[in-house]
Amino acid sequence: MTSAKEGIWNRMQTIDPRILYILIVVVIILPLLSPLALPITVTSSTRNAYEKIDEYSPPGSVVVIAYEFIAGNWAEMGPIAVAMTQHLFSKPDIRIIMLAMGRDEGPILVEYTLKYVDTMGKVYGEDYVNLGFFAGAESAMASFASDIPGLVKTDYYGTPIEQIPVMSGLNDLNDVDLFLCLWSGTPGWGEYLRQWQTPYEIAVIGGTIGINGPGAQPYVSSGQLKGLVVGLRGGGEYEKLIGKPGEATAGLDAVSTTHLLIVAFIILGNVGYFAGGRRVGGEA
């Protein structure tokens, strides 16, 4: 009899990982098809970023957004980019300049983001512009900051700067009031910190993937980043703040269900271990 019971504890410790993999897919598909809409509480750091964007972009101000991530990270960066871009587009009488200096996929991701954003009557060229990608990472950042007309000759579609009203009167970074840095790796925030934030003390709000969150936290406490939105969780909270549920809100249900599933498996493994007399079950 004991061997059968012992068998159970042993099996609880050595469940075939493939069963876990199938269950993960199931608990992701279910909420995606019929959202559980679990309540999302907005953490202080995301709310702070939201409030700082309002604070640093009063009517008449100029905002630069850098899209320094790759299509591979869209699952986490997309919702943040869409939510923060939508927030800026809903603000009256501000000029929005979108660009990329670290990742050549930036301009494509600007267009992809705009597909999800309601431009609220803002006109391309007059209120916002996509300047495209500038090769050279830090050297491009440095020359943009010191002499915008020197570096920027046309927008992403080849229209000369002179014919783009939104760019008129912009000489250097001192003419920019707020900078949104959306990054997933390097080149990213580290380079903008050295080339833009440190020399020009420009107000920067950041958006990044979950893994970079802890590493960027010290810059928020030191004030170099006025605010920071991190990971799918931050994206979901921001969607709630602007009242426009999107991919992140749906995704967060699946984050909760998968995390609960893994915790359940961990508990199973430990119960099996302790009930089985603290003997390690045979390797799976």
Next chain:
Amino acid sequence: MADMIVEIGIWVAAAYTLMIFSYPYKETPLFKFAEHTMIGLGIAITTIMGVRNILDIAVKSIVEKGEITWIVPILLGLALFTRYSKQYAWLSRWPLALLVGIGIGLAMGSDVDASFVTQIRSTVTGVDTLNEALLGLMVIVTITYFIFSIGKEQREKGVFKHTSQLGRYVMMLCFGAVFGNTIMTRMSLLIGRITFLLFEWLKLG
């Protein structure tokens, strides 16, 4: 016509996605096919970059700007191929010696500055909260775990025995936390792929 190509593309992308996901289940020709496709494309992409570099940087500088010095890296690069000949194999060490010299020089320069001096400076700057003091002590304690020989007896019997054990506990807390924190980032990538399969491919949205 255009969206026909896109539609075929989505079906091909979905097929490859399922082939890659089949890896843990059974050794199938499906994964093997996706693997060989991915390796072939990966090598092609980097080879194109390599050839472009050689042509656009080295050859063009020689031909158009007459900078003859570019002959040196081209010859060094060709020297790599001598590895395939028994007699001249020794020549392939010259370009490798150049690369290793650069790597070692960079590591001994920027590493020492960025990972030693800067880390110590940021640990001891403005220690005014309990957490920052605790952090500093934890760094010291964790370093004792890595001692190799000087004070080896200390480490195995003396005071360092306890500090290095404490260091291991700090490390375990860190490793568990980094691991747990990364699960969300990885899950959101999987959610992204499954969203593609459900809504873009099967159009269940």
Next chain:
Amino acid sequence: MALIAHQSGLVTLLILSGAVLYMIQRARQGLKSEVRRVAGIEVIDEAIGRSTEMGRPVHITNGLSNLYSSGSPQTIAGLSVLSYVAKKCAQNGIPLITTIYVPETIPMVMEMYREASMLAGNPEWFNEYNIRYMSSHRYSYATGVQGVLQREKPAASFLMGSFMAEALIFAESGNIIGAMQVAGTAATAQVPFFVVACDYTLLGDELYAAGAYLSQDAVQMASIAGQDVGKYLAMILLLAGLILSVAGSNWLVNILKL
């Protein structure tokens, strides 16, 4: 304009290099320095022995850092381990499969394979097709390594060098086939995943010491001891800095800012 940039870095480098050179000099005069046991390095022989008994191949890979970047010491340390493993496998007559991301290491690995087969007096062991370039794209490299693990089913797998996110793909794919895995990296972000998923992991500077440790050569072992001097220097600076900072003076911070 300061004549020397990063003075504090330069002074540190001179102290560390001085310490290592001093320990090497001492060893040349016969003063052997005794190094603590590093489980992760010593288990390499056991893992190769396991493969030999089971008649399975051994797999090794050296990660992402190319030789002309600041990450090159990790690749060179990984190549030193490869050189040792190749010699052992040649002696035991079991195949060693090397999967490669950094293409410039291919000639080096060929050289190590030829040396290993010559030293073991086993010319047929040198099989150039066991040295497999898997592209310089991270996830093509990852699929390639998965394919090798799944089909060749090595009983031992060594992951020695610098890695990024795909580190866990290698570790878990090795677990699926039950391989004994020893990982060594200086990529701090991936250390937690190796510690959790592999049987043994070389932490911190243990990867760098592996080549010297395996050689059992007195002079090289002395250079490992030299690495400790830097750790004591760091601990002293940290302790002094903490006390000074709590006492309110940032004298040391300003020095380290030079």
Next chain:
Amino acid sequence: MSFLKNRQIPIGITLVVGLVMLVNYYFGAALPPAKSAATLVQNWAVIVAAFALLIGLINISRIHINHLLKRTKGQWIFSLWLLAIMYTMIALGLIGTTKNPGYQWLYNYVFLPIDATMYASLAFFISSAAYRAFRARNLESSLLLASGVVTMLMNAPIGEIIWAAFPVIGDWIMVVPNVATMRAIMICIVMGSVSLGLRTLLVMERGYLGREE
């Protein structure tokens, strides 16, 4: 001829180039020739590395052509496919440049999806690794388990509903022990890379040079 064969030359190249890089890092501002020498050498490295990529191409081609010639069972058809798609992509990319529609299609609908799927497969592997490793066998693995579960529930919105303290504890672990460990490991790594750097420059770590010629 035999003079050229001896090993002093590659050893000399590594030593000289290594010193040039070091001098440039510390004295580059004051010594323009050091800075220009370092930049020149690094530009050369990009070209040498480009040739190394071609060595890689030869390595993989030899392996798979060998499979083709020997008709290795269950492998040669895949080898044929790999060589076909690889050289097609190279032709498209070089002749048609990377803007070529064929290249773009293969990149966007074959390469990127596999790339994203491999990245996503980490979600499976991280879960099975957590299930297997998070066992309270001893104090150390219990700490690993505790901090892992806390940070997991810190991130999941459901976590806060279960217990509001998860984010607080999670944040503390991510800010204090996490940063402390990473800094201690980074400090020790510098020792290793300096020691290995010296051993390589002094030709004690001669792995890359190989045996006496």
